[in-house]
Amino acid sequence: MQYIPLEKKIRIYLKSEPISLIQVAIVNKYVHQVLNEIAFEMIQKSDPNRYGFLEFTPRRGSADEWLLIDGVIEHVEQGSLIQDVGLFVGHLASDPYVLPVLQGIVSNLFWSFISSRTRNQEVERQGYLPKATQISIGKHSKTFTDMFRKLERSGRPFKLELSEINSAGETVSVKVSVSGKR
Secondary structure, eight states: OOEEEEEEEEEEEEEESSOOHHHHHHHHHHHHHHHHHHHHHHHHHHOTTTTGGGGGSOBOSSTTOBOSEEEEEEEEETTTEEEEEEEEEEGGGOSTTHHHHGGGHHHHHHHHHHHOOOTTEEEEEESOOOOOOSSOHHHHHHHHHHHHHHHHTTOSOEEEEEEEEOTTSOEEEEEEEEOOOO
């Protein structure tokens, strides 16, 4: 499937001592999964009768992993793992009515991220985070809770931050720190 740029970018910052491949895989898998779940829900709720074509969108892995949104790692930095990820929407969902619906996808992702809860977790917010729109945060925050539980199993403390530079040029970020205690 071909994808077109959504004009949205997020930064994923993972800090742990040391960072393992499984931690990176878990974070990337869950962020991708939640982005696609949110996109599907936002589009479906905007006009349920119009977007029946989504039933035919290709899937990867489980039935919940829709390939409406793909993330392309555009930059990686040393030290802790920092990934700049450009968001792209599949051409099936790129009609002129869908793109405006997806403009709130990053704020919905951030609200889902900070609404997740596990033991030994601290949450921080920086910058103005617009209110979540068009979706039920609970389902998506549960997916992130599952991600944090898997990351906690390493027994190592870690910090995970998602951020973007909004249209006003302000950095908006959400951070979750976990002590790593089991």
